[in-house]
Amino acid sequence: MYVALALAVAAVTTASVPATSAATRPSALQWGPCPADVAAATLECTIVQVPLDYREPKGRQIDIAVSRLVSSDPAQRRGVLLTNPGGPGGAGLAYPALLTNPVLPHPLPQSVRDRYDVIGFDPRGVDHSAPVTCDLTPDQIARLNLPYPNNAADVVRDATISKTIAQQCLTSETAALLPHITTANTARDMDRIREALGEPKISYLGASYGTYLGAVYTTLFPARSDRIVLDSSLGSGGYDRTAFQRLAVGMEERFPDFATFAAANPQYGLGTTPGQVRAKYFDLAARLDRTPIQGVDGSLFRGITFEYLYSDLGMPTLAAIWKALDAGQPMPPAPPPAKADNILSSRHHVICGDSPWPKSVRGYQRDVAEHRVAYPLIGAATANITPCAYWPSPVERPVRIGDRGPSNVLMVQNLRDPGTPLSGAQELRKAFGDRARMVTADQGGHGAYLVLAGNTCANDAVTTFLTTGRRPHHDLACPAEPAG
Template identity: 75%
Template sequence: MVSTGAMLTMSQLRAALSVTLAVTVAAGTIASVPGVSEAATPSTLQWEPCPADSGSSTLECTTVEVPLDYRDPEGRRIDIAISRLASKKPSQRRGVLLTNPGGPGGSGLDYPSLLVNPVFPQPLPQSVQDQYDVIGFDPRGVGQSAPVTCDYTPGQLARLNLPYPRSSADVLKDAEIAKTIARQCSSSETAGMLPYITTANTARDMDRIRQALGEPKISYLGSSYGTYLGAVYTTMFPERSDRFVLDSNLGPGGYDHTAFQRLAPGMEQRFPDFAKFAAANPQYGLGTTPEQVRATFFELAARLEKTPVQGMDGSLFRGTTFDLLYSDVGFTTLASIWQALDTGQPLPPMPPTSGLDNSFSSRLHVLCGDSSWPRTVRGYQRDVAVYRVKYPLIGAAAANIGPCAFWPSPVERPVRIGDRGPSNVLMVQNLRDPGTPLVGARELRKAFGDRARLVTADQGGHGAYVLFARNRCANDTVTTFLTTGQRPAHDRVCAAEPN
């Protein structure tokens, strides 16, 4: 698995699907920007079959032209690639459901096809498909929407997003690498786009998509980073928001420095689920109790730090473990990887790092462009020392320095999520989510006030609605909201259900 550090991107979803098949079978200021919110007009979009790799013969694609800089609406324009999985029952069609799978940096163009793929345990219910045209899109800077680059080298890509520093000296080395990457981003052929690849601008793009579709309002389903994108949109355009579902939630600050550090407690909260699985399956030889499995983790990490095996060092081992905790379906693969490392057997094939330049580059543009990150190396060294002890599984990586420490200051203040607007937001969240822990969801819920309701499901993993999510209480609550508009009168707690 590719260690992206937190958000569930399309590449992670595809990797998770391959695992399943192969192994188991500032709102006021923003709203005043010219050209931000316009009324619906009849759609003039010309839809065509999507690229061959879309995975669906029924998915249609087109582009919507938007300003690169919304402060200069007559200046440079870029094309946003969008897709549509049209309702097959026009008489039941309610409107459009925009979707975002997370990231940032993940393509969403073929996400509608993925959502309805019957290979998943819980595809998007037919009742939802009937009532909406499901819309996907590549956010600006990603995939087919004016992609950006930081000119990553193969060596930089191989480090991925969770390098694990073992000492203050390692943090200092990582700082030099991070500084180099930030410099590459600001001098690449797409450097002119750097200030404008932000969540707020993507939300403005969403409203241009709404207008191009000829819709007075949009409904929305966003997961992971997509929850922050949805929160920003419905804050900036409350009058254009219909039914908004936010699944696996970031806090109201989005994917900022705090959110990244929260990967550390997130992994600690999730890991016992895997440890219990491994202990119950002694054929892997990882331990017969959860405590023994946890001890095996540290034994393998220490061994690989000294002597990497088949390209797997201690840092990549920790990141791979983190990624495969995103869903229970990854447990079998993760246990097999551990077993192979422990016994000297060949590792399962790992996804290549080639082709990740755009994903990693656009991810950085958003993370660093949305908010300011700490700048001093010494501060990161202190945090790494604390987190290494407090959260020993992956804490040092979550507290480590990255390119955002050397990024130009954001050109726009972060959007302040608040309680002004209609009560049309439903949040759904697993109790043990490694990528977006529960604490962020609770903070976002508080920020929304009566605009939102929060449904928590007693299950682990990243993603609480459809695909790999099996809690019927949570799934049914979300589906009811999307199809009828009915939300729980109060926040709801869904008990654990047998697999």
């Protein structure tokens, strides 16, 4: 889920690629200033044209916006490091500037900056790359990603809303793009970017949904993949129905971290033990279900709690929100993100277009009832019906992630990740077989490498791989580190 990373990201040697300098790479691209809303003076931008439909490569072309942060040491330059911050629906043009922002607790190390041109891009359908729309209304946007049904009738209500949204996507001015906004096509776009840059191979750093994008790329183009880093991984099926339901598992695994924090900070008045904090969660959700406070109902409260669990830095704010709502006070108004229609619309396009979803409303009602009991924090929401139930059938089968290809994948994963739980990463690790190694960090939150994550063992393992090609001989478990 595109939240936290957008706000803030003993050895086996892989096959080497000769270092080349920017001055010697063959490339016809014309670089210039980035769009004004990117606002990153360190970046330069360009456009790469790609086929809308790769089955008709000479047919309609669309523009993919690409950014570049040039290597800070051409003598050490190895190649390019493509990046993706997650989503789907997440713009990536400014991501290289975010990763290297010195105000971050853990920006991309200088050693990595020296070895690569760091490349960002807006995936197809997103922001500056043929953006799609579903003409979403403010009320539809305000539902966010996790509307919580309290009963079977609520599922029927959500089915009606989901059907309307799907129909809007199918009839919008960008409807012709809808069948082609998929992860597989974005991976093909990445290879067109590689070709346009004049590079024989690309390295890659992808977070959250970006892990699936990277897994698909290195599956479709194994010979063109150099060093592949997947941070906070979805399962081998990508953002499918199973991954969506896993969010409930992630919240159950992550919530105790917040409960411990709140219990240790009595000024918030949320309880003096983790058990009391958990009870307060259910109490607040039930009260807000009955009587919302200025638009904040139980569903929105649950969703806000889930999203603030993405980072330890969000815990004080979340506790303050709970305290205010507990006292009957409204939250400070939070405007929707800029370009919210495109963010959510492109998200629907990818998630619904990548894999088939169940169609039966009754089946969703059954799943909601079961998951409400199995995962009481938010399980009813993650089992709920979405616009994908009313989406056309995907134009191609999902890409099957397997173990064929070079051993050049390094996965890094927090043990308690709400957005991409450990179980999904373990599934992907198994699918890759000996192609991958996985580094786990005993910490919570979404995003294990750099940016907001402070586990030195995990960070060093990834940086070593990116700069030298050396991976751990076996999967590596990094212990928790003291706070501060």
